[in-house]
Amino acid sequence: MAGQDVVLSVQDLSIDYLTRRGRLQAVSHVSFDLHRGETLALIGESGCGKSTLNFGLMRLLPKTARTEAGKIVYTDRQNRSINILELNPRALRRFRWSECAMVFQGAQNSLNPVIHVRDMIFDTARAHGMNNRNEVRQRALELFRKVRLDPDRVFNAYPHELSGGMRQRVLIALGLLLNPQVVIFDEPTTALDILTQRSILNVLRDLKEELGFSSIFISHDLAVAAEIADTVATMYAGEIVEMGPVNDIFYEPRHAYTLGLMEASPRLSVGREELEGIPGSPPDLVEPPTGCKFHIRCPLAIESCKTTPPQLERVGAGHIVACYKSNEVLEKGKALRALPATHLS
């Protein structure tokens, strides 16, 4: 097992959905370690299993989901290791939010529309044994101030009286209420306009610095991920295909899919006509392709990609990749970057 400062260690986790057509392998054999204070960004297109993975971490999956294999080991503040998959319902309920909280996408629907924000705060606190309302109130007001909300107004408001950006901040504050070690952000800026996104990201960065929680940040927006993350993991068809420090991933991508994502996202310095999409669409996860799941869409695919799935290999400090052509990808990426003024900003 990894070093002392690992808060959350996911080991060989697989999650299937039972569907009419058969088993859908939404997450397969995912492993990663989340360190104290680290922000891990999970990037990938819709349907690649990012959200399933995160719901799986909190065991919030629908009844049709099966966690087939693997371990999720959480290390609490007293350095005790807990396997989340083995928690009984009572312990699981305690674990949720006080140890690991989640900020969902679509803040408009994440708050109960018919009760006050303050009651949601009190509910959450009471569920975890904090019965001193005054204390809870002070804590909530302080958090609201930290996420740059007008504390008293928001505390006594109904969700519909707040704007989308304000609700997202309320959710962030609510997520930090019990001072969790891990916070999962599931595309927290997706439903917001660009200016609100900006300010939410600033708030998040400040909070992280101040409170020192670890976080998993799901996004399909590479710019957002680049800005907030320490480590980036690329997911494709339920697998982590590449993971490494943020600069390595963005400047020296080693997987053809990661490179494809880079080429497909707009940069200030590159004209629109030069953006290239990834051909095809994500594979069917009920009957996944043999070999590397990306080979059908991969411009660099060779014969062995079609038959034998590549294993994750270490290519740099903390940088792992599952691609036979990782050197060619690196060269191709460098060639692209060598074009005048095409750096990622």
Next chain:
Amino acid sequence: MGAVPLPVSMSKNMGLWSQVKKVLGGVYKSYTFRVTIQGFLTLWVVTTCTFYMIRKMPNNPIQVKIEEFQTKQNLPYEEARAKVAGLYDYDPDAPFIEQYMDYMGDLAHGNLGKSITTGRTPVSQQITKYLPWTLFAVGMGLLISFVMGVLAGAAMAYWRGSVFDNVMTAFASISYGIPDFVIAFMILLIGGIQLEIFKVGDYIGGVDPQLKAGFNPDYIQSLFKHALLPVTTYVLASVGGWMLTMKSSTISTLGEDYITVAHARGLSQRRILFGYVGRNAMLPLMTRLAISVGFILSGSIIIETIFIYPGLGKYLFEMIGRRDYTTIQGIFLVTSAAVVVSNILADLLFGVLDPRVRVGGK
């Protein structure tokens, strides 16, 4: 923009007028005022329509009584007519508009008029005589039906797809589909006559006539015993609707993001079920409940008639047969007033339960 010069006196007038307009507008904007006006308008329209329509039904109270005398006492037409004329204080040949103005005049004084066919007793007195029975039986039926339907519907949604859900959904669909009078007859025929589980004679009517009315256990027990069949019928006929509505409402609530978030927040199952799922899922049912509460007053005409239960519904049925115009109008008016009032209450209550639709901002 150039200012249009106004004569001094006119601009002063405008100021006054705009003041008045502001006050009137404020009054109109006040929710209570608007709702009251709308309520009275509704009642007026209902009253006028029933007034007109019941007089357009074939026959009139005089004619009905004449025919009754003719068939029952074998009187010749002329003689029967003379007898009825002495009996009833009603002239069917009076111009419609005159009758209407008279009636509205009485109403304006809060007077529902006198019954035509029952010895000129005031209609309000008749209504207060029969209303308690209906309030007791139908009110109890509605309460039981609503509570059971909501609980069962929520449980069905929570365990959807289970055997429980399938059985209950089938039951609810049957309950929803069979009319109340069929259920009433089935209870009487199967339970009372074929299987002889109970003696029909013991259960029909309002209360055992031999008992002295009062607050004693025997009398109260008899009241409940006689209400049993009408209440059971009412519940069986209406619970399915509540179950199905609550089930679909709960299913859509369970799928909401804030329920997942509530689980993620580690809230207890109980708090989520009652505070988050139940309460939100019940909101769409409140309007329906309000309308049902309003209609309690008109009773359940057919059920009351079948079980000879002395409520307002059975009385209305009899009075329609006799074409007792004033009584019919009176009952309709009271019923519509109840529906209007309970709807207003529902609006206010809805605002309490759901802040998003709260009127007037606060």
